[in-house]
Amino acid sequence: MNTTPTWVITGASSGLGYDLAEYVLSQGDDVVLAARSGEAMNRLASLYPESSLVVVTDVADADQRSNLIGEAELHFGKIDFLVNNAGIDYLGAIEEQHEADYRKVFEVNFFAAVALIRLALPGMRARRAGMIVNMSSMDGLASLPGNAFYSASKFALEGLTESLWEEIEPAGLRAVIIEPGSFLTGIDGRTHFSGDLMPDYDASSGNFFRAMANVEELSDVMFPGDPKLAARVIYEQLTAGPTFHRLILGSDAMVRIGAKLDDLRADFATCRLIAPTTDFVRV
Numbered sequence: 001m002n003t004t005p006t007w008v009i010t011g012a013s014s015g016l017g018y019d020l021a022e023y024v025l026s027q028g029d030d031v032v033l034a035a036r037s038g039e040a041m042n043r044l045a046s047l048y049p050e051s052s053l054v055v056v057t058d059v060a061d062a063d064q065r066s067n068l069i070g071e072a073e074l075h076f077g078k079i080d081f082l083v084n085n086a087g088i089d090y091l092g093a094i095e096e097q098h099e100a101d102y103r104k105v106f107e108v109n110f111f112a113a114v115a116l117i118r119l120a121l122p123g124m125r126a127r128r129a130g131m132i133v134n135m136s137s138m139d140g141l142a143s144l145p146g147n148a149f150y151s152a153s154k155f156a157l158e159g160l161t162e163s164l165w166e167e168i169e170p171a172g173l174r175a176v177i178i179e180p181g182s183f184l185t186g187i188d189g190r191t192h193f194s195g196d197l198m199p200d201y202d203a204s205s206g207n208f209f210r211a212m213a214n215v216e217e218l219s220d221v222m223f224p225g226d227p228k229l230a231a232r233v234i235y236e237q238l239t240a241g242p243t244f245h246r247l248i249l250g251s252d253a254m255v256r257i258g259a260k261l262d263d264l265r266a267d268f269a270t271c272r273l274i275a276p277t278t279d280f281v282r283v
Contacts, residue, residue: 001077002030002076002077002078004028004029004030004051004076005029005030005080005081005239006029006030006031006032006072006076006077006078006079006080006081007021007024007029007030007031007032007079007080007081007082007083008031008032008034008068008069008072008079008081008082008083008116008120009021009024009031009032009033009034009083009085010034010035010057010059010068010083010084010085010086010112010116011034011035011059011085011086011087011135012031012033012034012035012041012085013033013035013036013037013038013039013040013041014035014040015183015227016085016135016180016183016227016230016231017035017083017085017086018040018041018044019227019228019230019231020083020085020230020231020234020235021033021041021044021052022044022231023228023231023232023235024231024235025044025047025048025051025052027235028051029051030051030052030053030076031048031051031052031053032052032053032054032055032068032071032072032075032076032079033045033052033053033054033055034054034055034056034057034059034068034086035056035057035086036056036057036058037056038054038056041054041056042054053071053072053075053076055067055068055071055072059086059108059112059113059116060104060107060108060111060112062115065112065115065116065119066119068116069116069119069120069123073123078123078127078129078130079120079123079124079130080129080130080131081130081131081133081238082116082117082120082130082131082132082133083133083135084112084113084116084117084132084133084134084135084157085135086108086109086112086113087108087109087135087150087153088104088105088108088109088191089105089147089150089191090102090104090105090149090150090191090192090193090194091146091147091150091191091192091193091194091205091208091209091212092146092193092194092195092197092205092209093145093146093148093195093198093201093204093205094148094149095198095201096194096195096196096197096198096201096205097149097194097195098194098195101149101194101195102149102194105149105150105153106149106152106153106156109150109153109154109157110153110156110157110160113134113157113160114160117132117164120132121168121173124168124173125168125171125173128171128172128173129172129173130173130174131173131174131175131176131238132161132164132168132173132174132175132176133175133176133178133234133238134157134158134160134161134175134176134177134178135178135180136154136157136158136161136177136178136179137150137151137154137179137180138179138180138181138182138248138250138252138253138256138257139151139154140154140155140157140158140177140179141155141158141179141256141257141260142256142257142259142260143155144208145201145204145205145207145208146201146204146205146206146207146208146209147208157177158177161175161176161177161245162245165245174242175245176238176242176244176245176246176247177245177246177247178234178246178247178249179246179247179248179249179253179257180225180230180249180250180253181224181225181249181250181251181252181253181254181256182223182224182225182250182252183223183225183226183227183230183249183250184223184225184226184227191212193209193212197209224250224251224252225249225250225252230249230250233247233249234247234249
């Protein structure tokens with residue numbers, strides 16, 4: 001029986017997924033790297049031929065998802081950490097974006113993660129060991145104009161994961177949400193605007209458009225996070241037997257999420273006396 005921890009990491013060809021895979025391998029764990037493009041993953045795997053496996057996978061494809069989990073379990077005998085990191089984003093106001101684009105965002109960011117979780121859980125339940133790691137975002141708790149569908153997909157992933165940990169913890173399994181801020185992963189080059197700009201949204205989502213158009217000049221401000229440091233922290237925290245359910249990464253994430261919590265507390269206080277007035281009056 002293989003006692004070395006085995007990780008399956010989607011979106012492992014670039015960005016935080018690649019950096020996490022690289023760090024995990026450097027620590028001696030086994031890693032199954034999955035993404036649509038195999039070039040970068042193959043280069044990394046060549047440095048760790050005994051502890052890595054590359055499975056080229058489009059997570060939006062059901063057969064390829066099934067193959068990924070099957071290959072991981074066949075090759076290493078088990079999955080200890082499933083990291084649902086693959087994700088895409090289209091920017092633009094809600095009215096501006098094309099339906100095909102925002103449906104694709106949900107297909108990759110949410111429905112693919114759901115399917116992979118369902119495929120990995122039987123093996124984890126049989127061993128009474130394993131962790132589901134869902135990569136959310138600070139946008140999964142605090143949305144911004146111009147990024148509504150990405151945020152909505154991450155909000156959905158957060159809600160799913162909250163239910164998931166309540167369902168699987170009695171079986172000895174764990175589920176964790178990671179909520180990074182903005183990390184310099186090259187995602188700006190892989191993110192596109194959807195639809196045509198509408199002048200009425202210039203003061204809201206238009207600000208996002210202008211910021212992304214000048215991302216090279218603003219990168220220090222827009223992307224304060226170092227993904228290699230994030231990879232190390234993720235590994236250290238997850239392998240330490242965490243008691244938390246959420247891992248927030250980045251100073252900007254702390255600020256954004258903190259502001260959202262303040263807003264929620266303010267609304268909660270406002271509704272404290274209003275909410276009970278809608279209950280049935282029973283005599």
